[in-house]
Amino acid sequence: EVQLVESGGASVQRGGSLRLSCAASGFTFNTYRMSWVRQAPGKGLEWVSSISSSSATIYYRDSVKGRFTSSRDNDKNSLYLEMSSLRDDDTAVYYCARVPLNYVGSESYYLMDFWGPGTLVTVSP
Amino acid sequence: DIQMTQSPSSLSASIGDRVTITCRASQIIGRSLNWYQHKAGKAPKVLIYGGSTLQSGVPLRFSGSGSGTDFTLTISDLQPEDFATYYCQQTYSPSSITFGQGTRLQIK
Numbered sequence: 659e660v661q662l663v664e665s666g667g668a669s670v671q672r673g674g675s676l677r678l679s680c681a682a683s684g685f686t687f688n689t690y691r692m693s694w695v696r697q698a699p700g701k702g703l704e705w706v707s708s709i710s711s712s713s714a715t716i717y718y719r720d721s722v723k724g725r726f727t728s729s730r731d732n733d734k735n736s737l738y739l740e741m742s743s744l745r746d747d748d749t750a751v752y753y754c755a756r757v758p759l760n761y762v763g764s765e766s767y768y769l770m771d772f773w774g775p776g777t778l779v780t781v782s783p
Numbered sequence: 784d785i786q787m788t789q790s791p792s793s794l795s796a797s798i799g800d801r802v803t804i805t806c807r808a809s810q811i812i813g814r815s816l817n818w819y820q821h822k823a824g825k826a827p828k829v830l831i832y833g834g835s836t837l838q839s840g841v842p843l844r845f846s847g848s849g850s851g852t853d854f855t856l857t858i859s860d861l862q863p864e865d866f867a868t869y870y871c872q873q874t875y876s877p878s879s880i881t882f883g884q885g886t887r888l889q890i891k
Contacts, residue, residue, distance in 0.1 A: 769829050
């Protein structure tokens with residue numbers, strides 16, 4: 659059974675730092691792209707970052723570039739999100755998600771097929 | 784970034800109804816469009832990928848259509864467990880994935 663479990667969420671002061679972790683099990687972790695997605699209170703889903711299976715390619719949304727760093731340890735089946743210079747608008751539940759590339763005929767599509775339950779990050783003044 | 788616009792933002796319907804949610808992309812995205820269901824306090828769940836392919840295990844009452852810039856999610860014969868918030872997502876640009884703002888489906 660595929661399982662993703664985030665941890666590391668906490669209440670932190672504005673300008674502070676935090677490291678989130680996502681423990682994966684039930685699948686061959688080192689063959690999948692992974693992503694972080696967040697949801698601020700009362701808001702919708704917002705993609706944060708994606709990292710390829712080998713860590714060769716890492717993408718970030720503009721608002722976190724230079725402040726957040728995604729990484730993974732394939733030996734430990736774990737995904738990480740290092741967050742620094744935290745701002746009030748970083749307050750959110752952070753989810754990790756598995757990102758397979760599925761084929762329909764000759765076309766391929768990324769999707770997020772398994773998600774963790776999320777971990778809450780609260781940035782206070 | 785590719786902007787995704789969903790409509791309506793909220794919707795009230797009854798058990799057994801058929802509802803349709805639309806999603807428009809700000810530029811052509813082929814069929815790189817996914818639909819998710821999200822219930823409060825739970826992990827989002829993928830329903831449809833590639834615009835119209837039903838994810839394994841998802842009931843047949845869910846269907847998706849569209850390509851280019853305009854997409855729809857249709858739920859036939861609404862069931863109590865379908866009341867949730869629905870999001871479209873484009874992965875045409877994997878370096879800048881974007882979601883629609885969400886459609887909240889409520890019981891009438």
